[in-house]
Amino acid sequence: MRRMIDDPLRDAASIAGDRWMILAVGALADGPRRFGDLIGDLDGIAPNVLIDRLRRLERHGLVASTPYSHRPRRFVYDLTAVGRELAAILPALAAWAAKRSGGEPPRHATCGSALEVRAWCPTCGVPVGPGATEDDVRWV
Secondary structure, X not given: OOOOOHHHHHHHHHHHOOHHHHHHHHHHOOOOEXXXXXXXXXXXXXXXXXXXXXXXXXXXXXXXXXEEEEOXXXXXXXXOHHHHHHHHHHHHHHHXXXXXXXXXXXXXXXXXXXXXXXXXXXXXXXXXXXXXXXXXXXXX
């Protein structure tokens, strides 16, 4: 039996599974950026690749572009509400990567404890772990 998260995870990977897409969303997380700013932030990306990824992000509704110059045509890029939802989970992905490579996890500024990411029900306060079944979680 296939795990219930497979289809949504497959959909997420098809939209944002490319490293440059994830890095572009991360670069836009702090606010609107111009193309030149993004090229500087995303070390190693070719301009044609960045153009392609920004267009894909726009097609998926994660990024909106607004022209700031008409001759030559230039744009400022910003995350949409859906893009900000994706950007909100990137720190968890970065923390996972840091832990895996032996780096330091992000820590709470007040007490210094390592932060944890958990899925939980905000109504009853029950955490839902990685082994959740269809009895624990339902996609509606």
